[in-house]
Amino acid sequence: xTLVKTKxxxxxxxxxxxxxxGGLVIGFSWLAxxxxxxxxxxxxxxxxxxxxxxxxxxxxGMVTIMSPNPEIGxxxxxxxxxxxxxxxxxxxxxxxxxxxxxxxxxxxxxxAGGSQSIRQGWESLRMxxxxxxxxxxxxxxxxxxxxxxxxxxxDGVLTHEASGNSAxxxxxxxxxxxxxxxxxxxxxxxxxxxxxxxxxxxxxGKEIVTGKPLFGLDVYKEGMLTAMIVHPPAxxxxxxxxxxDAVKSMPGIKDVFHFxxxxxxxxKQWSDQGGIPELVAIxxxxxxxxxxxxxxxxxxxxxxxxxxxxxxxxxxxxxxxETPSETPARKDGDVDAAFAKAAKIVESTYSAPxxxxxxxxxxxxxxxxTPEKAELLGPIQTPEFAEKTVAARLGMPLEKIDxxxxxxxxxxxxxxxxxxxxxxxxxxxxxxxxxxxxxxxxDDMTQGTYRPSYKVKYKAGLDENGNLIAWHVRGAGTNxxxxxxxxxxAGAVDNYxxxxxxxxxxVTTGAWxxxxxxxxxxxxxxxxxxxxxxxxKDPLEFRLELFDRAINNPVGDPEQNDxxxxxxxxxxxxxxxxxNWGAETGKARGVAAxxxxxxxxxxxxxxxxxxxxxxxDNIICAVDCGIVINPLAAKNQxxxxxxxxxxxxxxxxxxxxxxxxxxxxxxxxRLIRHSEAPKNIEVHFVDNGIDPTGLGExxxxxxxxxLSNALYKATGRRFYxxxxxxxxxxxxx
Amino acid sequence: xxxxxxxxxxxxxxxxxxxxxxxxxxxRDHLNLVGTKYGCGIAQCGACTIHxxxxxxxxxxxxxxxxxxxxxxxxxxxxxxxDHPVQKAWLxxxxxxxxxxxxxxxxxxxxxxxKNPNPTDEEIEMAMNGNICRCGTYTRIKKAVKLAAKS
Numbered sequence: 001x002t003l004v005k006t007k008x009x010x011x012x013x014x015x016x017x018x019x020x021x022g023g024l025v026i027g028f029s030w031l032a033x034x035x036x037x038x039x040x041x042x043x044x045x046x047x048x049x050x051x052x053x054x055x056x057x058x059x060x061g062m063v064t065i066m067s068p069n070p071e072i073g074x075x076x077x078x079x080x081x082x083x084x085x086x087x088x089x090x091x092x093x094x095x096x097x098x099x100x101x102x103x104x105x106x107x108x109x110x111x112a113g114g115s116q117s118i119r120q121g122w123e124s125l126r127m128x129x130x131x132x133x134x135x136x137x138x139x140x141x142x143x144x145x146x147x148x149x150x151x152x153x154x155d156g157v158l159t160h161e162a163s164g165n166s167a168x169x170x171x172x173x174x175x176x177x178x179x180x181x182x183x184x185x186x187x188x189x190x191x192x193x194x195x196x197x198x199x200x201x202x203x204x205g206k207e208i209v210t211g212k213p214l215f216g217l218d219v220y221k222e223g224m225l226t227a228m229i230v231h232p233p234a235x236x237x238x239x240x241x242x243x244x245d246a247v248k249s250m251p252g253i254k255d256v257f258h259f260x261x262x263x264x265x266x267x268k269q270w271s272d273q274g275g276i277p278e279l280v281a282i283x284x285x286x287x288x289x290x291x292x293x294x295x296x297x298x299x300x301x302x303x304x305x306x307x308x309x310x311x312x313x314x315x316x317x318x319x320x321x322e323t324p325s326e327t328p329a330r331k332d333g334d335v336d337a338a339f340a341k342a343a344k345i346v347e348s349t350y351s352a353p354x355x356x357x358x359x360x361x362x363x364x365x366x367x368x369x370t371p372e373k374a375e376l377l378g379p380i381q382t383p384e385f386a387e388k389t390v391a392a393r394l395g396m397p398l399e400k401i402d403x404x405x406x407x408x409x410x411x412x413x414x415x416x417x418x419x420x421x422x423x424x425x426x427x428x429x430x431x432x433x434x435x436x437x438x439x440x441x442x443d444d445m446t447q448g449t450y451r452p453s454y455k456v457k458y459k460a461g462l463d464e465n466g467n468l469i470a471w472h473v474r475g476a477g478t479n480x481x482x483x484x485x486x487x488x489x490a491g492a493v494d495n496y497x498x499x500x501x502x503x504x505x506x507v508t509t510g511a512w513x514x515x516x517x518x519x520x521x522x523x524x525x526x527x528x529x530x531x532x533x534x535x536x537k538d539p540l541e542f543r544l545e546l547f548d549r550a551i552n553n554p555v556g557d558p559e560q561n562d563x564x565x566x567x568x569x570x571x572x573x574x575x576x577x578x579x580n581w582g583a584e585t586g587k588a589r590g591v592a593a594x595x596x597x598x599x600x601x602x603x604x605x606x607x608x609x610x611x612x613x614x615x616x617d618n619i620i621c622a623v624d625c626g627i628v629i630n631p632l633a634a635k636n637q638x639x640x641x642x643x644x645x646x647x648x649x650x651x652x653x654x655x656x657x658x659x660x661x662x663x664x665x666x667x668x669x670r671l672i673r674h675s676e677a678p679k680n681i682e683v684h685f686v687d688n689g690i691d692p693t694g695l696g697e698x699x700x701x702x703x704x705x706x707l708s709n710a711l712y713k714a715t716g717r718r719f720y721x722x723x724x725x726x727x728x729x730x731x732x733x
Numbered sequence: 734x735x736x737x738x739x740x741x742x743x744x745x746x747x748x749x750x751x752x753x754x755x756x757x758x759x760x761r762d763h764l765n766l767v768g769t770k771y772g773c774g775i776a777q778c779g780a781c782t783i784h785x786x787x788x789x790x791x792x793x794x795x796x797x798x799x800x801x802x803x804x805x806x807x808x809x810x811x812x813x814x815x816d817h818p819v820q821k822a823w824l825x826x827x828x829x830x831x832x833x834x835x836x837x838x839x840x841x842x843x844x845x846x847x848k849n850p851n852p853t854d855e856e857i858e859m860a861m862n863g864n865i866c867r868c869g870t871y872t873r874i875k876k877a878v879k880l881a882a883k884s
Contacts, residue, residue: 073830205823209820209829210808210809211769211807217770286754286762288762360772362771409831639870640869642869675858677872
């Protein structure tokens with residue numbers, strides 16, 4: 001047992017907070033709208049006893065666990081409550097899960113981003129369960145007149161062996177509410193887990209496959225109007241004027257007006273990035289009527305800043321790749337001197353376009369703003385920040401703003417940025433009515449907040465024995481400087497230089513699943529293959545040699561390197577074994593490994609025979625994310641991430657002409673489909689008992705390089721420019 | 734506006750809407766059947782897939798005036814208790830991630846199996862290619878379709 005202080009999220013463990021009465025949750029009739037199955041109704045307790053903000057125990061032993069973080073498909077609504085249930089020591093079949101509303105008094109970091117929900121929630125979730133178990137044990141000890149530390153728990157049952165006493169949690173729940181919250185609690189040892197590390201299916205699975213209302217777009221309320229927005233048709237343009245009279249009299253239309261989302265002087269949060277300051281709103285009775293009005297409405301726009309095109313972005317980024325940085329991000333040794341004496345030099349440039357997030361559920365939000373309060377409901381990854389801007393924009397105090405998260409039809413970083421929450425609130429305030437703001441797919445895809453466009457140039461020097469003696473990387477991105485200077489191979493090469501540039505543009509950008517890594521990993525790990533080939537070495541063994549160097553004789557201060565070379569090498573060794581690397585399979589294969597979001601992933605991709613762009617036949621993947629909470633869901637995340645990386649690097653791109661997005665829907669923006677997806681995927685986890693780290697993002701970045709390295713083996717061509725489907729690289733050699 | 738009597742999930746339903754209104758919005762905005770999802774509005778993503786006389790059809794481009802007496806089945810009407818073999822297979826394989834596209838995937842898969850109870854991998858892919866899953870659940874969807882075909 002590990003003894004820990006209950007210091008994290010201390011307020012969560014104090015009873016009789018706002019949640020004790022069920023206030024916020026019950027305030028929204030949303031949750032009640034999901035019908036329960038007959039078994040659930042029969043198993044509902046007569047009374048619930050709340051032991052802390054994370055959980056309540058029913059008189060029949062059922063337990064409700066609140067899932068604090070937004071659910072975007074990363075499965076935290078299942079895996080976070082599993083951690084609480086583990087420490088509470090309750091049977092999973094007796095657990096019901098509820099999405100918690102935003103409540104910063106109780107929960108820490110209610111945010112979906114950076115693959116951090118589990119890593120940063122780990123301690124407080126365990127404590128929530130352990131604290132409640134402690135209180136139940138104390139209650140039983142008092143009832144039975146025995147020492148609490150002689151009482152054991154298992155599957156929601158308290159037992160005192162010596163006296164022969166035994167009781168379910170439900171029997172002690174009422175008494176436990178008057179037990180003092182412990183100052184410190186005992187956590188289970190890793191080896192004693194019975195829920196963590198077992199396959200648990202998605203808690204919303206049944207509702208999903210039966211089409212129940214779970215998502216923001218599914219919110220319909222009494223008297224609710226539908227709202228849509230019209231935004232400028234191109235970046236660099238702003239609102240000038242309109243004549244909306246004819247459109248206002250169209251069937252079902254209530255109002256059409258211009259509004260400021262962000263008036264001058266309003267205090268913004270980082271989550272407001274990409275917000276368009278002025279928009280036009282169309283409000284009506286139904287979605288289709290609003291869509292029809294939108295087609296008829298003519299708005300005048302005027303040029304506000306430069307009209308940028310993709311050709312400009314590409315030329316400007318290319319120019320930055322030829323521009324030395326006056327302040328290199330990292331410099332070890334002397335790359336120039338090393339290149340001068342190198343036996344071989346390898347040099348390559350990689351590039352990738354802007355990408356849209358394209359969550360399947362477009363942006364939307366419900367808002368009902370009255371002078372007394374603002375009730376907001378919908379899909380947002382950053383509710384805490386959205387709440388602050390809503391308060392500032394409406395001129396209302398924070399405590400009058402309630403935000404509840406729905407399940408989200410995808411996130412991928414897009415819903416970190418919530419200008420649509422502010423837009424919904426402003427429209428509702430103006431209409432003095434409950435409204436649901438709905439973005440059309442076209443609004444969503446052409447609004448901005450894109451994955452930046454990138455270019456990176458690598459140069460490597462090898463000595464006569466094929467040892468890597470110099471590595472120079474210079475990267476550039478639109479509104480983003482791309483390079484992680486302290487990641488591999490920093491620390492493994494004597495002469496190392498990393499430089500980075502950012503190109504300021506008015507095409508808005510934001511975090512997109514595995515920011516920066518989603519491009520730079522594909523480039524770096526593809527280049528590593530070229531260098532290994534030039535060195536005459538096996539690409540996997542070449543990487544392991546470099547990790548040996550970083551382990552045994554690191555360059556510079558090892559603390560400066562933000563990766564652990566042993567764990568990095570560990571996933572490569574695991575994938576080597578599982579893929580039987582080196583054996584002749586008759587298939588074109590590529591390997592890659594990457595570290596991001598505190599986790600390590602290595603992959604071997606095998607292609608089918610034939611064609612210019614052969615399909616992925618098989619992926620063997622090794623992952624070190626520490627303790628795996630839910631192996632079933634973890635595999636799902638890893639699979640999805642790899643398909644995401646393969647799909648976008650092969651097929652997807654956003655481009656611009658005079659600031660106007662050239663893709664606005666799935667007829668022009670290509671996403672990977674069934675017949676293009678990998679045929680088989682196997683995932684292996686390193687079992688090391690280390691505290692858990694990220695899973696939602698780390699499998700995406702290396703998949704791009706494993707694919708392009710395999711494509712080289714299959715086609716004899718090195719792919720440098722994404723999307724690969726449009727690249728026509730020459731045959732090598 | 735015009736009145737239409739529709740046969741949805743075995744029940745006659747009357748709606749008063751503009752004749753150009755797509756069935757997607759009739760279902761969602763007027764009949765409170767929100768399992769049919771909006772994804773693109775141009776029949777490219779499959780999130781709005783329903784059965785029209787048993788054939789998988791994109792509701793976003795099917796106007797209410799063109800439906801006539803045809804039988805419409807939505808995800809809500811696929812089974813009484815959520816126990817259609819395809820739904821059961823989806824749960825068994827734990828297919829969904831975000832879950833948004835899955836009703837459309839299930840409707841396409843169930844229409845396929847109705848016509849072709851034992852499809853090959855290629856036939857599954859061809860039938861399902863109009864349904865995009867942004868989370869990348871494709872390998873599990875194929876597994877679930879094959880599992881449902883067995884049952």
